[in-house]
Amino acid sequence: MPSVAPSLRIVFAGTPAVAVPTLDALAESRHELVGAVTRADAPLGRKRTLTPSPVATRAAELAVPVIKANRLRDDETEAVRALAPDLGVIVAYGGLLRAPMLAVPRLGWINLHFSLLPRWRGAAPVQRAVMAGDTETGSAVFQLVEELDAGDVFSLERRPIGPDETAGQVLEALSFSGAAQLASVVDAIAAGEAVAAPQQGEPTLAAKLTLDDARLALTDAGDAVYARLRGVSPEPGAFVVLGGERFKIHAARLAKGADRLAPGAFGSRGGRVYLGTATHPLELLIVQPAGKKAMAAADWWRGLQNPEGMVAE
Template sequence: MRIVFAGTPAVAIPSLEAVAARHEVVAVVTREDAPLGRKRVLTPSPVAEAAERLGLPVVKANRLGEDVTARIAALRPDLGVVVAYGGLVREPLLSLPRLGWVNLHFSLLPRWRGAAPVQRAVIAGDTETGAAVFHLVPELDAGDVYAELRRPIGQDETAGELLGALADEGATLLADTVDALSAGTAAATPQTGEVTLAPKLALDDARLDLTEPAERVYARLRGVTPEPGAFVLLEGERFKVLAARRTDDEEPLPPGAVELRGKRVLAGTGTAPLELVTVQPAGRRAMPAADWMRGIASSAATASTAGSTGVVFA
């Protein structure tokens, strides 16, 4: 079939490659180049770079308006495919391809409709998730489902790790669905069950509340890793927690109190402490938590602060 593919981040690349290996991708729609890094250099999206590598024509647009619709109409596509494009497909573009549009979504619909399904699933403590290929309709992530896959969420798996796995597994699911649509054998079923929403994460979603039980703190940390990145406040500034581990054999600490026990840096929560593995103090590079702790142990600036090490997170 003649396919228009819309996607932007790296997680969409496996799907683009899988679909392009089986069908004719007549255009790849992706968001416009964005300024990245400290020097704010305009940089193509990961999907744009992948499309160039595959020799596919690219349409860069942050909004699928009249101009983009006209360009796509001229290509006479049989099907539109969306994987994390970052914008809405509205009429008349929605009905333009002969078979409409399908979307690969990284959740078991109707649970976690929205922009951050993997992150929200991990934060909520879900033990299972998956991916679904559904027929795109005007209502958010509400179309009938053609196919889905299920997988457990690992106890220590971060959102980034889980999303990477689903991107690879979902690419095959998507390509198989496109094949079935081409053959006329695809069948979709309505979504059933409770609808939950997964809005895009804000910075406040990444702040750890150390008064909560350890399992909830750890779930949130994993759910916001690598983006936007978990943090606490230390002396009013953001202190990033890049990696941590659960502890089952340590005595409790007051919520927010930090202690060096042997070679382990522990932070108190509402229940058991968490072991800090990798941290990034404000204005500094990422480092092992033990190195950071040793570096402040003799600091007079923190010697008078309450807590067994002189450090308390807020």
């Protein structure tokens, strides 16, 4: 009879919702999930209530021991060592693993990263890919090393970016397909059959998004403005400045058949609201004026007393 590959003791590190599908895949596998490392509870909402991360919440539901820390220092390293893991798995933890932690599992750590490495190494790979107008992205499972997202790659899977997809939609889809991809790599490592190859190509950096990234430059071409809007949706959320205040745009689409408008100018036709760029305007769908709740753009427009001549910056 063929020999059965041994099961591995796995420690997982991750924080946001996109890491949960991989946590679930590992919990459902034949391997033993011995612990989860995640960032500390963070204040959320208007009341700034301390809230566990999605990974912390799901790990607790799975009865998996949780280590909460924003920085992995000596105490956290020893806590992970006490779990005696064979392999570490990391997905969007939100912090760097230094050499002492990397050396704890006997097989090291592998990372699921949502890009076609070496393109878009860093914190916001899907967002930067959409903002740049990339038509393709994907996910990579690679050996974690101290240099940012630079390790040898076990598996690379490609996925198109739809012309109207937001970064949030792409990232959610990749979180599920990537979970299955990573689980296959874990099985191959357990069987001694995994092979990793050096990354090929010129690296690009996917820096963490800031609020400045979310401000739309309406003097750019419509395609570029729309790509940025999709790339920063749902977080941090696209906006323009109107009357000196932030005017959020939660949903819009590129209106290539509509009449041109000057950059930043608003217009309405047939119940639809448009915002001008250097080329094709955006059709606004859901907006949020400062101090108000999100609403349909048409409702916002109808409620204005004198909309003519408004210009967004």
